[in-house]
Amino acid sequence: MDARCRTGRTTCSGRIGNHRGQLIYIRTRARSGNFLVHRNARLVPYIGDREPDSATSILSSHHGWGRIIHSLIRTPAERSRVNGARIIFLVEEDRMSMTAINLMDPEFTTNPAAAYGRLREEAPVVPVNFPGVAAPVWLITRYEDVKAALTDPRFVVDRNNVPGLNEPSARDQIMEAMGVPEDLRPHLTTMVNMDGRAHSRLRTLVSPAFTSRRMDALRSRVEIVAAQLADDLRRKPEPDLLADFSAHLSGTIICELVGVDEADRAEVRGWIQGFAGDDQTRILERARLLVNYTKDLIARRRAEPGDDTISKLLAAEADGDQLTDTEIVTMFTMLIQTGYVTTAHFIPNAVVTLLDHPDQLDRLRADPELLPHAVDELLRVAGPITVGTMMYATEDLNLAGTPIRRGDTLAGCLVSANHDPRVFDDPDRFDIARIPASGRNHLAFYYGSHFCLGARLAEVESEVALRELLLARDGLSLAIERNQLEHHPNPIGNLLVRLPVHF
Known part of the structure; x- marks a missing residue:
């Protein structure tokens, strides 16, 4: 038999017959036991050491393909060779209609590490559906592949940098689905969605405002605000740690940092608290x-x-270049949203994780010097962002054995990468003293040129918050059952709706 693949089409001859259509490639334990299957034909041995060139992703038997395959197996000998095999690749003539995983499935919002972990072990690159995006997005699930993609110049975050494509970007499609007015869109297009010189220009201008030294200098102010909020939290009859503490803390600090007038801060906090x-x-x-x-x-x-x-x-200048008012607006809204949303939701995630692991909480209380390590580990296992910014391929290429076409949309799965057993020993074990190998840090703050500007601020706020909530004071516990915690149905975020607690 012969399998030839051109522009995403698979032509099958020999025992399968002359037609185009869906193929499944099955890898068994022995290389000689590989098969190609067509939905409407019999099982056929696949001779060769490589996957079909147009193979696009793994699908496993829980997607219903197991029943199809077993209905095609005609002989006991074939059945014995295929039993226990993994279904590796689904090849389709029309990839727009291929079976892709729905990230709005509750398992991806309630237990993202486990759900995405299953995808990671099935394949390094998986097609998934995002709300509002027409075509499936290639989700990169393994640590090294995510890191490589984030620094690969063949991937860009601005689809306009892919020549010859007229379709709207995934981001534009999402804005359209949300009903974002045209005049508002330029103010919501930030440097996160820029590449190359356009991105580096803005980053150069804004970076001095977010140096580690300046963020560390804010610690005393963060401590004052956190202590007051913790006192207020204990006095509330039904305290919500998210709304009454972490959202208030991160909202107050980011408003002060970017320059919101004190008289306006409560109102601005109210606006940004609804963004999640x-x-x-x-x-x-x-x-x-x-x-x-x-x-x-x-x-x-x-x-x-x-x-x-x-x-x-307003005063920043790089090579004689200054920011326009529109650029300052986009920078301001980006800092407000990212500086608030991520930390406001990470602190509740961290508290829940520590309460889930009382041995590690006791260890932290016995040795508070472990707090920076604990925050690092908490970012790895309970980070608030599960999927990174969408990227676009500028040329046809092969990524981890998966053919990617020019213009295809991709995204790195941060939560899956941060639980990759190829990088982190016993990755599902929460260890506040874990010290990653050199160059193997978590990706919660992203990687490469788009590494989070506010990373140090988030670390400072989180360290102060956990010290105030769990080390300086005793008695904090959940006010509801663990399985009653509710998450926002957001495919890119691990975001609690609320966190009721009592003391």
């Missing part, structure tokens, strides 16, 4: 309010500069 919710209309209303507020703040800071980030951005 599910009400799209309300999210857009708050985004509009934040954009308009930022435009007004820029005008005020231009007239009366201060020591805040907006003033620094």
